[in-house]
Structure formats: C-alpha cells, structure tokens
Amino acid sequence: MNDFLASDAVIDATHPAITETAARLRRDRPGTTDFARAAFEFTRDEVKHSMDIGDPRPTVAASEVLAHGAGLCHGKAHLLTALLRAEGVPAGICYQRLADGKGGFFLHGLTAVQLDGIWYRQDPRGDKPGVTTAFSLSDERLAYTPDPSQGEADLPGVFATPDPGLVAALRSTDDVIALVANGGLPGDLS
Template identity: 65%
Template sequence: MSLDPYLAGDEVVQADHPAVRAAATALRGGRDETGFARVAFEFVRDEVRHSVDAGDPRVTVTAAEVLEQRVGLCYAKSHLLAAVLRAEGVPAGLCYQRLATGDGGFVLHGLVAVHLDGRWHRQDPRGNKPGVDAQFSLAGPRLAFTVDPAAGECDYEPVFATPDPGVLAALRSTTDVLALCAAGLPASLSGH
C-alpha cells in the first residue's frame, strides 16, 4: 500500500497551508519522527479546545480554521493533527469509532492514525477532561474512549486519507456546532 495519499494535503487536511506548515516546522524543531508526532499530538490535544468542553459554538472544519481559532470538535482537531504531521512528512490518516450516546443512539468519533515504525498507531487528540485521558502511544491505543462491542460500539478499522463525507456535510450544515451536537452528529460512516 502506498503511503502517498497519507502525505498529501487537500481542502480540509491542509498540509500545504502556510500557517499549518509554519506550525508544523515549529513543532518539529530537531525532533525525530516519533518525537515530532508526540509533540504535534500533545499540541492539538492540549492547545486546541474541544468545542463542547469549551462551550464554544464556532464551527471549524479545515486544518487552518482549527489552528487559527484553536477550537473544534474531534473531527476538526483530527484534521489539524493529520495536516501538521503530513506537513513534516509523517504519514497520517483519519479513522473513526462508533460510540453509544447512552440514549439508544450512536455518534461517530474522529481519530488520527500515524504511520511510524512500519505500522499505523491510532491517536485521539480530542482533549482530556475528567474521565478522559488520551495519551500518545506506539505501544497500543490510549484513546479517549474504549469501545464496548456489546453496546454496538466499534472501532472502524480502515485508515482514510480523506475525511468522511458525512462528517464534512454535517459540519458544513450549521453555524453553531453546539446546536449540531444537540441535534445529533453522524452515527456511522457515510462515504467511505
């Protein structure tokens, strides 16, 4: 499998955007790929607030928007992390979990996979809070949420080069991301 698609930028995962490239260069410093991936992950996890945690209704979709506004849902934060990694030549893709909402429904949760040491490693830049402790790890996932197959939850196995079209459509359908969350985020993959 070619990793070229996981190094390329697009209109959402903007690896070639000047602001994204500048941030990636600053985060890279003199670090090797693993050190850079860890610092990039921690930057997005800790310095970009999760919209719901922050109570911030602004809608961000593209990597540059997330970087500029320092806020976004899990999907948007994943777009930024993938773009920053790609900007410095580290293959990164997008992946998803299907999580139960507790009221009989489901929600799609966005993650990033980074390709290091010859394989993919899932990372969750969602942002930590009480009860959520996502960490950078190459020794097995340390994600914000552990899926419960008995509850209908799952980790979607594929690593995608581009965001799910249903996620993009949902984000672009609103001017208030908190209202979108209340109305219901995508519950499953749509276009891959």
C-alpha cells in the same frame, strides 16, 4: 502512501499556518517519533475541544481549527493529521462509532500516524475529568473504549480523507454544540 501525505480542503497540510506550526514543532523535536508526539500534544493540549469550552463555531479544516484554537474531535484529528503530513509523516483519519446516550450513535474522530511502517491510532480529543489520552506506540490511550454490547465499535480502516458525510454535517451548521446535542453527527461512515 502519497494519499496519506496529501493536502486537501479539509486536511490542508500546505496551508501556511499549518506548515509554520509543524516546522516549529519539528525544530523543538527533530526526530520523527518525537515530532509526532509534539504534534499530538500540541493538538491535544493547546487546541480546546468545542464541547468542553462551549464554543459553537464550526471548525472543520485543519487551518480553521488552528486559527480558532478549538474544534470537535474531528477537527482536532484533521489538524493533527495535517501537521504530521506537513512534515512528511504519513497520517490518516480513523473513527469509532459511539453511543450518544439517546439510542443513536455518533462518529468519534481519531488520527492514525504511520511510523516505521506501522499505523498507530492517536486521540487528540483533549483531556477532561474522566477522559485522559496520551501519545502511545504500545497500548492505545484513546478517550473512549467502545462497548460492543451497546453497538459501539472501532471502525476498520485508515482513511486518507475524512468521511464526506461527516464533513457535510459539520459544514451544514453554524453551531456545532447544537449539532451534537440534536444528534446531527453521523453515526456511521458514508
């Protein structure tokens, strides 16, 4: 379980801005589940999705996403995971494989939080017309429901670290909007 509490270069849970933000959120909602909900709502609502606001900056590490106030779903999942870990709540990354509308696929990033020994997937992507997410410990309220007939899937596993191929793709660009538009996101795990 220590791996799901660890800090690294992407899920930089010990970065001062991350620990300060997590502590502030915990002060407002001291219970573990209430804190997890507050961290989710902060990430979903206060940090914008890069595609929704046309922000091309590549933000990968949780602290980068927090500093810029924007990121793709992956960056937002990294931030939520780091905020949870900063306050001692086990969290990891999980993925969906979704169709890109051009005959290919891309990975959609989610966060899984462990509460009372159970993993719960959360989607901090951010709401927009046609997409609504919510923190839930019963029915998942994710942005997307994969369509198996289209080759889409909820990929198995909760990972302590983000997929290295995805991180490499995100780090390889200075324009995430172009990366997404040109099919530069991986369609499967490395």
